Amino acid sequence: METAIKTYLESYKQICNEITEEELLYVSKKLTISVFKPKQYYLSAGQTQTAIGFVIKGLLRSFYVDEKGNEITISFIKENEYATDYGAFIRQKPSKYYFQCLEPTEIVNLPYSEMQAGYDLYKNIERYGRLVTEEVLVMQQTRLESFLFEKAEERYLNFLKRSPDLFNRISLTYLSSYLGIERQSLSRIRKMISIK
Incomplete structure (x- = not known):
């Protein structure tokens, strides 16, 4: 538990290196x-x-279920990333998405109310x-533009480049x-790339 909170606070410092010890202490007391x-x-x-x-x-x-009952994956969330439907979260509205664990997962949670209070204080x-x-x-803009401007093969190659560990x-x-590629098409693309 102590290690998880320490890891979270380290990531906090990496994103905002001006953060003070007092501010970190405030955040650490609110975490679960x-x-x-x-x-x-x-x-x-x-x-x-x-x-x-x-x-x-x-x-x-993260995925949603379409009108035909298909699960459409919209993102993968790995270590050092936030698991959130951010638009719904900041408005405190119900999410349209499911967040399902694919592996044993440990998550540090910061309550919305405490986050807002922290904004006012520090x-x-x-x-x-x-x-x-x-x-x-x-991240959302990159994903949207990949569907607008890239062919299926480019989306696959860019995914490999951005997330080789996944x-x-x-x-x-x-x-x-x-x-957004049929499974058979993805298999074909992978085969073609391995031949090149």
Whole structure:
């Protein structure tokens, strides 16, 4: 438990290196830790996320269920990333997405109410919140633009470039859903690339 909180606070310092010991102490007193087994849900569609989750160990996938009942993967969340439907979280509205653990997962949680109180009390905590928001926005924009401007093969290659550590941790089914490619097409692309 102590190690998980220490890891979280270290990541806080990396994003906002002006953070003071007093501010870190304030944050550390508000944290809780959740532990999940594979296939368990950190958050389900329809739930309002009351605390933002930072992944210490493990891997989750975020997905929604379309009108035909298909699960469409929209992201993978690994160590040192936030497990959150950020738009819903900052408005405290129900999420449209499921966050399911793919591996044994440990998450540090910072309650929304405490986060907001920290923004009012400390300028560096507010700055940290802004920097995280910017990071989330860039990730969402990158994903959107990959569908607008890249062919299937480019999306696959860029995924490998950005997340080489994830390739052996996720199934082809989840990966093909995430990339918006039929599983057979993804297998073909992989075969073609291995021949080149």
